[in-house]
Amino acid sequence: xxxVLILIIILLNxxxxxxAKEIPFTQDDRDRLIRxxxxxxxxxxxxxxxxxxxxxxxxLMYVVIGAVIAQTIxxxxxxxxxxxxxxxxxxxxxxxxxxKEEKVEKAxxxxxxxxxxxxxxxxxxxxx
Numbered sequence: 001x002x003x004v005l006i007l008i009i010i011l012l013n014x015x016x017x018x019x020a021k022e023i024p025f026t027q028d029d030r031d032r033l034i035r036x037x038x039x040x041x042x043x044x045x046x047x048x049x050x051x052x053x054x055x056x057x058x059x060l061m062y063v064v065i066g067a068v069i070a071q072t073i074x075x076x077x078x079x080x081x082x083x084x085x086x087x088x089x090x091x092x093x094x095x096x097x098x099x100k101e102e103k104v105e106k107a108x109x110x111x112x113x114x115x116x117x118x119x120x121x122x123x124x125x126x127x128x
Contacts, residue, residue: 105127108122108127109122109127109128112128
């Protein structure tokens with residue numbers, strides 16, 4: 001039994017020693033690594049150029065958004081200015097008509113003091 005164990009141990013040691021051989025680094029392996037490094041450099045250059053393009057597009061996007069915001073503010077300002085200038089004559093005319101109405105009512109009341117028939121009509125209408 002001891003002999004079998006010793007034989008198995010010797011066989012296992014010889015198998016592991018044969019598998020543990022060092023693999024030599026050949027010239028082809030070196031050339032492959034050089035080509036791989038060059039390929040990675042090219043890929044990195046492409047990525048860098050893509051980053052520059054994205055930065056340029058980002059700047060353009062900021063300009064476009066700024067222009068849209070400026071146009072929106074400009075339109076709102078124009079609408080407010082236009083509304084104010086369009087309503088100003090109507091407001092002025094309304095004030096003039098109110099003042100004339102007050103004058104006419106005052107004149108009618110004064111005349112109604114002298115004319116009883118007019119006073120009666122004004123009371124029916126609700127002006128006196």
